[in-house]
Amino acid sequence: MEYLYIILIILVIAGVLIFPIWLFLRRSTELKIQGSEVTFISPIQSESISFEKDLISWQVQEAYFLWWGKVYAINMQFAGNKWKxxxxxxxxxxxxxxxRVLSEYYAEKRIDKRAKGPTSDQR
Structure with missing residues (x-):
């Protein structure tokens, strides 16, 4: 029974140490854009996606946070119902x-944030 407590304590300590590392690795993504190909490179994996073939729609979302202030995010929907x-x-x-790349080359796939649902050509 004592060994069980020791193992549980070790697992809790390991979880507390690993959680900040996981948060950092989840947020550290680098982009490489070459033509219509974008590569999302994270410390764990990398994924290449073609804007021409796979991008269904994109939008700019605005959020207000108490500590951060106004923050914008680009939400992209890709084929296979994947979101980035x-x-x-x-x-x-x-x-x-x-x-810059999305506004210049893929403006027709942008969804206005005030629109209610997908338009008829995006279904």
Whole structure:
């Protein structure tokens, strides 16, 4: 029974130490944009997605936080119902790069945030 308590204490301590590392790794994503191909590189995995083939829609979302102030996020929907989001507060460089590329080349796939649901051509 004593060993069980020791094992539980070790697991709790390991969980407390691993949680901040997990949060950091989850938020640290780098973007590489080459033509219509974007690669999301994180410390755990990397994923390449084609804007031409896979991007269904995108939008800019605005949120107000008490401590952070106004924060913007680009939410992108890809084929296979996959979603990616890039935040202007945590990843400002990636946000600016991605917003420029999406606004220049894929403006027709942008969804107005005031629209109620998908339009008829996006179903």
């Amino acid at each position: 989001s890039i935040n202007s507060r945590i990843q400002p460089e990636n946000y600016q790069k991605l917003l």
